[in-house]
Amino acid sequence: MHRTTLHSTGMRVTVQRLLALAVLLALAASGAARAGDRVRVLTSYPEELTVRYQAAFEARHPGKRVEILWRQSADALAWLRRQRGQVDVYWAPAPGNFAALRDQRRLLRLELDREALPDAVGGSPISDAEGYFAAFELVGYGIAYNREALARLGLEAPLEWRELAAAAYQGQVQMPIPGRVGFAPALVEALLQGEGWDAGWALLAAIAGNGALAGRGGNRADADDVAAGRVAARMTIDFFAARAIADGAPVAFAYPRRTLYNPAQIAIFADAPNPAGARAFVDFALSDAGQRLLLHPDVRRLPVRKALYLSVELPAQPFASDSLGYDGELGRARQGLVAALFDIALVRRNDELVELWRRLQQAEGGGQAQHPALLRARQLLSAAPMALAEQADSELRQAFANPTTASEPLRTRREAEWMAAVDARIAAARAALRQAAR
Incomplete structure (x- = not known):
C-alpha cells in the first residue's frame, strides 16, 4: 500500500507538472499570437490622421491591432537607439531620419508598385532608390491667406511668392525663421532653388521687410494669426492651412508655381517583431484605399498615388512636368x-x-x-x-x-x-x- 501510495503520489505530481507545462505553453502561444496580431507604429503624425488609418486597417484585418507610438521627429532617432526590436513601422514626415536609418541598416526592403507610386517629383527622389523606404504623402509649401482680410484690403488672392513682396502687403505677411521653425528650412530653399541664389535672397528680404517673422518672440509658426485675420497671408505648409480650413476659418491655400513638395515616408524596421503585420500596414497605407484617406476633409493632404490626381480634383499637381525639382541633399547640406x-x-x-x-x-x-x-x-x-x-x-x-x-x-x-x-x-x-x- 505504501508503495502504491508513493507511486500514485508520484503520478499526481507528474500529471500536475505536465498540466502546468501545458498551461505555460498555451500562455506562451497565446502571447506569441497576440504579438503577431499587434503592429507597433512609430509616428509623429497627429491623432486626426493616425486614428483613421488605425481604424481602417483594423477593419480590413480582423483580429489585428495597430499600436501607435508617438514621438517628435527630432527625438525619434535617439529613442530608437534605445528601443531595438520593439517597433515594426516608422511613419513620419522626416526624410533625414529615414536616410539615417537606411544608412544604419535598420530597415527592410519594401516591395513597391513603382508604376502606381512615382519615386520622384520634378526629377527629385521622394522614395529610396533601393526600396528601403517609400513616400506616403507629399507636404506642399505655399501661401495660406485669409479671404476676409484680403477683401478688407482690396487684394486678390496671392498665388505666387513675389506677390507677398508688394507694398500692399506691408505689415500683412508672416514668414517663418528657418533656424527656429521645423518646416522653414525647406520653404526658404524653395525660394533659393526656385528663384536662384541672388534672386531668392532678394525676394526673401523684400517679404521679410513686409511683415512679422514667425518663430521670433511669441510669434509661433502654427499660430492662428491668419485664421483670425490678424495678418492676411503666411508662408507655410499646406497642413496648417488644412487644419484651419477644417475648423471653419475663412482660410485658403495657394501652391505657387515654383514651390516644392517634401515627402513624408514609411518603412519597416529590420528587427520588427511582426514583419508580416508591418508589411500589411505599409501595403494598406500605400494602397488606393489608404491614400484616399488623405483626402478626407479633416485631413486634406496630398497623396503619392499618381492616379488619384487624375480621378479627383486636387488643388496641387506635384507630378506635373514643370514641378520644381527640389534638391533635398543640397538643402540639408x-x-x-x-x-x-x-x-x-x-x-x-x-x-x-x-x-x-x-x-x-x-x-x-x-x-x-x-x-x-x-x-x-x-x-x-x-x-x-x-x-x-x-x-x-x-x-x-x-x-x-x-x-x-x-x-x-x-x-x-x-x-x-x-x-x-x-x-x-x-x-x-x-x-x-x-x-x-x-
Missing part, C-alpha cells in the same frame, strides 16, 4: 549655414529693416522708383548675404552644420564678418533713402 545667414541678414535687425522697406516702398510709390538713390537703396536691402560660390565651401557648411559648434573659431569669425557687412549695407541704405528724400 547647407541648412545650418542658410539659417545662420537668415538670422544675421533678416532677423537680427528686422524692426529697422521693416521700417526701411516701408520708406522705400512709399518713395517708390510716389513716382520716384527710378531715382538713382532709391535704386541703390533697394539693391542694398536686397543683397544676398554671401556669394553663391562661397556658400558651396564644404568646410564652411560643416562649421554651421551643428548648433553646438556655435563657438567654433571659423563660425565665430565669419558671423562677425557678415554682421559687419549687413550693418554697413543698412547704414548705406538709410543714407540713400535720406538722399532721395531731399
Whole structure:
C-alpha cells in the first residue's frame, strides 16, 4: 500500500507538472499570437490622421491591432537607439531620419508598385532608390491667406511668392525663421532653388521687410494669426492651412508655381517583431484605399498615388512636368549655414529693416522708383548675404552644420564678418533713402 501510495503520489505530481507545462505553453502561444496580431507604429503624425488609418486597417484585418507610438521627429532617432526590436513601422514626415536609418541598416526592403507610386517629383527622389523606404504623402509649401482680410484690403488672392513682396502687403505677411521653425528650412530653399541664389535672397528680404517673422518672440509658426485675420497671408505648409480650413476659418491655400513638395515616408524596421503585420500596414497605407484617406476633409493632404490626381480634383499637381525639382541633399547640406545667414541678414535687425522697406516702398510709390538713390537703396536691402560660390565651401557648411559648434573659431569669425557687412549695407541704405528724400 505504501508503495502504491508513493507511486500514485508520484503520478499526481507528474500529471500536475505536465498540466502546468501545458498551461505555460498555451500562455506562451497565446502571447506569441497576440504579438503577431499587434503592429507597433512609430509616428509623429497627429491623432486626426493616425486614428483613421488605425481604424481602417483594423477593419480590413480582423483580429489585428495597430499600436501607435508617438514621438517628435527630432527625438525619434535617439529613442530608437534605445528601443531595438520593439517597433515594426516608422511613419513620419522626416526624410533625414529615414536616410539615417537606411544608412544604419535598420530597415527592410519594401516591395513597391513603382508604376502606381512615382519615386520622384520634378526629377527629385521622394522614395529610396533601393526600396528601403517609400513616400506616403507629399507636404506642399505655399501661401495660406485669409479671404476676409484680403477683401478688407482690396487684394486678390496671392498665388505666387513675389506677390507677398508688394507694398500692399506691408505689415500683412508672416514668414517663418528657418533656424527656429521645423518646416522653414525647406520653404526658404524653395525660394533659393526656385528663384536662384541672388534672386531668392532678394525676394526673401523684400517679404521679410513686409511683415512679422514667425518663430521670433511669441510669434509661433502654427499660430492662428491668419485664421483670425490678424495678418492676411503666411508662408507655410499646406497642413496648417488644412487644419484651419477644417475648423471653419475663412482660410485658403495657394501652391505657387515654383514651390516644392517634401515627402513624408514609411518603412519597416529590420528587427520588427511582426514583419508580416508591418508589411500589411505599409501595403494598406500605400494602397488606393489608404491614400484616399488623405483626402478626407479633416485631413486634406496630398497623396503619392499618381492616379488619384487624375480621378479627383486636387488643388496641387506635384507630378506635373514643370514641378520644381527640389534638391533635398543640397538643402540639408547647407541648412545650418542658410539659417545662420537668415538670422544675421533678416532677423537680427528686422524692426529697422521693416521700417526701411516701408520708406522705400512709399518713395517708390510716389513716382520716384527710378531715382538713382532709391535704386541703390533697394539693391542694398536686397543683397544676398554671401556669394553663391562661397556658400558651396564644404568646410564652411560643416562649421554651421551643428548648433553646438556655435563657438567654433571659423563660425565665430565669419558671423562677425557678415554682421559687419549687413550693418554697413543698412547704414548705406538709410543714407540713400535720406538722399532721395531731399
